[in-house]
Amino acid sequence: MITLQQIDKAFQTPEGEPLKAVSSASLQIEEGDIYGIIGFSGAGKSTLLRTINLLERPDSGKVIVDGQDMLALSEKELRQARMSIGMIFQHFNLLNNRTVYENVSFPLEIAGVAKADRKARIEECLRIVGLEDKANAYPAKLSGGQKQRVAIARALANGPKVLLCDEPTSSVDPSTTGSILAFLKEINERLGITIVIVTHEMNVIKSICNKVAVMEHGIVVEKFEMNDTKFVPKSNIAQFLFNNEIILDKREAAYV
Amino acid sequence: MFDNIIYAGPEIVQALGETFYMLIITIPLAVLFGTPLGTLLYLTRPGSFVKAPKFYLVLNGLVNLVRSFPFLILMIAIIPITRLLVGTALGTTAATVPMVINAVPYFARFVEQTLLEVNRGVVEAAESMGANRLQIIWKVLYLEARSGIANCITIITVSFLSYSTVAGLVGGGGIGDFAIRYGYYRYQTDVMFFTVILMVAFVQVFQFAGNFIVRKLDKRL
Numbered sequence: 190m191i192t193l194q195q196i197d198k199a200f201q202t203p204e205g206e207p208l209k210a211v212s213s214a215s216l217q218i219e220e221g222d223i224y225g226i227i228g229f230s231g232a233g234k235s236t237l238l239r240t241i242n243l244l245e246r247p248d249s250g251k252v253i254v255d256g257q258d259m260l261a262l263s264e265k266e267l268r269q270a271r272m273s274i275g276m277i278f279q280h281f282n283l284l285n286n287r288t289v290y291e292n293v294s295f296p297l298e299i300a301g302v303a304k305a306d307r308k309a310r311i312e313e314c315l316r317i318v319g320l321e322d323k324a325n326a327y328p329a330k331l332s333g334g335q336k337q338r339v340a341i342a343r344a345l346a347n348g349p350k351v352l353l354c355d356e357p358t359s360s361v362d363p364s365t366t367g368s369i370l371a372f373l374k375e376i377n378e379r380l381g382i383t384i385v386i387v388t389h390e391m392n393v394i395k396s397i398c399n400k401v402a403v404m405e406h407g408i409v410v411e412k413f414e415m416n417d418t419k420f421v422p423k424s425n426i427a428q429f430l431f432n433n434e435i436i437l438d439k440r441e442a443a444y445v
Numbered sequence: 446m447f448d449n450i451i452y453a454g455p456e457i458v459q460a461l462g463e464t465f466y467m468l469i470i471t472i473p474l475a476v477l478f479g480t481p482l483g484t485l486l487y488l489t490r491p492g493s494f495v496k497a498p499k500f501y502l503v504l505n506g507l508v509n510l511v512r513s514f515p516f517l518i519l520m521i522a523i524i525p526i527t528r529l530l531v532g533t534a535l536g537t538t539a540a541t542v543p544m545v546i547n548a549v550p551y552f553a554r555f556v557e558q559t560l561l562e563v564n565r566g567v568v569e570a571a572e573s574m575g576a577n578r579l580q581i582i583w584k585v586l587y588l589e590a591r592s593g594i595a596n597c598i599t600i601i602t603v604s605f606l607s608y609s610t611v612a613g614l615v616g617g618g619g620i621g622d623f624a625i626r627y628g629y630y631r632y633q634t635d636v637m638f639f640t641v642i643l644m645v646a647f648v649q650v651f652q653f654a655g656n657f658i659v660r661k662l663d664k665r666l
Contacts, residue, residue: 271575282570327664
């Protein structure tokens with residue numbers, strides 16, 4: 190479903206020295222996967238995720254989504270392709286001056302769906318995330334978890350094949366994390382949407398992902414399947430992530 | 446006790462009429478031209494959507510240039526342009542020309558700053574959905590910035606109420622001209638004082654109305 194090949198992405202820093210965010214990273218994501226990309230902050234995992242819908246254009250490499258070579262598309266074709274790739278964000282990124290209903294309506298308006306056809310679709314998406322009763326509320330009146338559910342409904346509106354999740358549970362409290370993940374899992378199982386999740390929380394990976402890539406300093410250091418019982422994490426970071434304990438050590442550089 | 450004020454009454458009404466005439470022309474034109482200009486500044490500034498550094502440099506420089514004129518000097522300096530546009534450099538309509546010329550870049554700068562405060566993440570979310578630039582401007586930037594823009598309109602209205610008083614200098618009339626003629630040239634302190642009270646009242650009303658609209662438009666809290 191998604192193929193990333195030898196992705197390179199560097200950012201220009203004010204000091205002049207370009208920062209290599211991602212170096213020759215390759216991923217193969219199959220249809221129906223819930224694929225986790227894990228690593229510490231600054232590992233380049235969000236940048237890699239964002240190359241899938243070209244929010245971040247890689248310096249070199251190949252991005253193929255649903256058989257389409259994304260880098261070969263014209264601007265117009267890219268916009269079209271993006272409509273079938275949903276995305277949710279750590280900070281939800283809802284339109285604050287639109288109600289929940291209007292937020293879900295937004296991608297449909299962009300896709301040019303007629304007003305009469307939008308209503309049923311919006312209501313269906315809100316039902317999927319269990320927020321029918323909040324349709325007329327503004328985002329400011331919602332909890333973090335509810336906001337993320339609105340974001341999920343919004344991402345589903347155009348019937349995407351892929352859902353990209355950039356730290357979807359990092360701004361919600363731990364008790365809400367489970368609910369968000371449950372909705373994502375349900376979407377994956379019921380609607381068959383391929384999900385890619387970037388996170389730094391091993392619990393997220395453990396609870397819903399079937400495949401994982403571990404990133405460190407812009408490099409994919411390990412890839413494995415979660416049901417592979419024989420798998421022994423080799424990299425420092427993977428072992429650390431598997432333990433998932435907070436180690437009290439003032440040397441922040443220990444793993445990063 | 447209010448003899449002077451009552452005597453000057455009809456002229457006060459006329460002067461107020463002239464002041465509002467100037468504002469009613471200036472503010473809508475400032476919004477009409479300043480909003481797209483400010484949006485262009487926002488879109489072309491370094492690191493934004495459109496890579497047009499030279500265009501930005503020129504536009505930004507032009508905005509700064511006009512903004513750097515003290516209003517009084519701008520008014521005199523552009524008299525030839527005023528003549529060209531309205532046929533005369535005297536009178537209320539003539540006074541609105543420098544006001545508009547001053548207000549457009551002023552408002553454009555406000556719009557640029559207000560748009561900069563729109564959360565980049567929301568813009569990015571719209572991009573990820575396949576929104577084009579026009580949709581991002583209309584449906585994201587203006588929507589999210591609308592209360593900020595309403596606030597800017599309040600501020601320039603109050604500012605230009607003040608600028609309009611300089612218009613007396615080119616025979617533009619208005620409340621400032623009136624206050625100078627009666628309060629200063631005729632030593633009628635009471636008339637002067639009365640116009641000040643009027644001005645204070647108007648500013649309060651503008652600000653109150655502006656704040657009310659901003660509150661209605663802002664759903665962020």
